[in-house]
Amino acid sequence: xxxxxxxxxxITLGGESFNQSSAPSGDGTIVQNIVLSAGLGGAVTKIxxxxxxxxxxxxxxxxxxxxxxxxxxxxxCRHAMTVSLDSNNDLELTGGFGDALPVSGTAVVVRESxxxxxxxxxxxxxxxxxxxxxxxxxxxxxxxxxxxFLIKVNKNYAYDWQAGTGTAAPFPAGQTxxxxxxxxxxIIGAIMKFGILCENE
Amino acid sequence: MNTKGRVQKIITIGGENFNQNTTPVGxxxxxxxxxxxxxxxxxxxxxxxxxxxxxxAPDSGMEYSDLVDIWWTGGLRRGMTAEMDSMGNIAxxxxxxxxxxxxxxxxLISIPIIRKLGIKRAREDCIAYASEGDGYFDxxxxxxxxxxxRVSAGSTYLWEEGSGIERSRFFIGTIITELRxxxxxxxxxxMRAGLLYRNK
Numbered sequence: 001x002x003x004x005x006x007x008x009x010x011i012t013l014g015g016e017s018f019n020q021s022s023a024p025s026g027d028g029t030i031v032q033n034i035v036l037s038a039g040l041g042g043a044v045t046k047i048x049x050x051x052x053x054x055x056x057x058x059x060x061x062x063x064x065x066x067x068x069x070x071x072x073x074x075x076x077c078r079h080a081m082t083v084s085l086d087s088n089n090d091l092e093l094t095g096g097f098g099d100a101l102p103v104s105g106t107a108v109v110v111r112e113s114x115x116x117x118x119x120x121x122x123x124x125x126x127x128x129x130x131x132x133x134x135x136x137x138x139x140x141x142x143x144x145x146x147x148x149f150l151i152k153v154n155k156n157y158a159y160d161w162q163a164g165t166g167t168a169a170p171f172p173a174g175q176t177x178x179x180x181x182x183x184x185x186x187i188i189g190a191i192m193k194f195g196i197l198c199e200n201e
Numbered sequence: 202m203n204t205k206g207r208v209q210k211i212i213t214i215g216g217e218n219f220n221q222n223t224t225p226v227g228x229x230x231x232x233x234x235x236x237x238x239x240x241x242x243x244x245x246x247x248x249x250x251x252x253x254x255x256x257x258a259p260d261s262g263m264e265y266s267d268l269v270d271i272w273w274t275g276g277l278r279r280g281m282t283a284e285m286d287s288m289g290n291i292a293x294x295x296x297x298x299x300x301x302x303x304x305x306x307x308x309l310i311s312i313p314i315i316r317k318l319g320i321k322r323a324r325e326d327c328i329a330y331a332s333e334g335d336g337y338f339d340x341x342x343x344x345x346x347x348x349x350x351r352v353s354a355g356s357t358y359l360w361e362e363g364s365g366i367e368r369s370r371f372f373i374g375t376i377i378t379e380l381r382x383x384x385x386x387x388x389x390x391x392m393r394a395g396l397l398y399r400n401k
Contacts, residue, residue, distance in 0.1 A: 003215075005212070005213060005214045005215075006211070006212065006213040007210075007211075007212050008210070008211040008212070009208075009209070009210050009211075009357050009359065010207070010208075010209040010210075011206070011207070011208050011209075011329045011357060011359055011395075012206060012207040013206040013230055013232055013327060013329055013395030013396075013397050014204070014206075014230035014231070014232035014395055014397075015232065016232040016234065016393060016395055018329035018330065018331040018357050018359070018393060018395055019331070019357065020331070020355065020356055020357035022355070022356075029214055029215035030215075031214055031215035031216070031217045033217060127214060129212045129214055129219035130219065131219045131220070131221065135365060151366065152365040152366065152367060153364065153365045153366060154363060154364055154365030154366075156221065156223070157221055157223065157361070157363075157364040157365060157366070158210050158212060158219045158220060158221035159364070159366050160210065160212055160219065162356075164353055164356075165352065165353050165356035165357075165358075166335065166350075166351035166352045166353035166356055166358070167350070167351070167352075167356075167358060168351075193217060193219060195212075195214035195215060195217055195219055196214070197214050197215075
């Protein structure tokens with residue numbers, strides 16, 4: 001059964017229109033609409049290396065040993081760091097991927113990593129659409145949480161990619177997406193959505 | 202004085218909406234609409250290297266130009282220097298893209314349409330391209346640095362500052378001097394480019 005998506009763009013610059021209306025088809029969709037809670041503010045108080053131990057001053061936080069968290073600092077983020085609580089209830093963070101952690105004293109926003117499980121071959125993706133109400137990131141991971149590609153999208157913008165438009169795919173060929181890590185840097189909650197139209201070959 | 206654009210996206214997948222309604226702002230805008238002539242059939246009659254050879258002159262009265270794009274099934278080489286030789290053929294060399302195909306391969310020749318610009322030390326705030334045919338848009342600065350976008354027939358390319366969506370290539374403090382348009386269709390196609398920018 002053919003499933004249709006709809007993409008309509010109305011763009012005006014200098015009185016000229018750059019419009020597009022298309023209805024790409026596939027045989028499957030993956031859609032997630034997630035309300036992500038606010039991140040918690042803190043500060044790096046100790047750092048041993050770029051991906052080493054970090055401590056964050058914060059009392060009464062919800063994090064527990066073994067949790068995975070994203071650490072935001074400005075537009076940068078280190079994702080999926082593993083939590084170990086120290087005797088002061090601060091977070092000792094190790095591992096993860098993404099940007100190197102900042103210097104000691106840098107203010108950060110920490111939030112629990114949110115993973116959506118999916119299973120789609122990159123070669124089968126016909127349309128990818130992303131939107132968010134907070135500045136955030138969509139990190140597509142392969143098996144074993146191997147980072148495949150990421151797309152940053154700012155508050156109230158929509159990203160879209162469609163096969164056949166001439167724009168190069170944002171993802172590598174011949175891979176299988178197993179998870180999507182979704183995260184934002186806001187200290188208020190945000191709604192983040194991703195949609196995939198695929199044609200299983 | 203601010204110049205505003207307007208962007209509205211309505212995207213639906215699986216019953217979920219991925220919409221956007223934004224108003225990019227700059228202090229200048231360049232909009233160019235070009236009817237790019239049809240590409241002309243030809244043949245690669247001599248291959249003396251991956252980036253050097255000769256093509257037969259199209260029989261349509263098309264004259265050689267300084268730069269041509271050569272298209273063939275499965276390949277494209279752009280920005281080749283072209284010059285009529287003593288045999289009445291067109292010698293081609295240089296350029297960027299795929300290695301030239303085997304001799305006697307049928308090719309299409311297109312001469313890019315060039316529009317001169319003079320945007321000094323600009324930062325692009327919004328770029329929009331649209332094309333009737335499968336084509337390429339090149340934005341070139343005074344150092345020759347070129348940012349190329351491919352746009353398929355009926356599609357639109359859009360990039361906006363502030364969207365968070367990263368561009369792989371940027372101009373940094375240079376003067377944007379040219380927009381080039383090229384396509385491989387056998388009939389003329391309209392190609393449109395819009396550039397909303399902020400002078401820094």
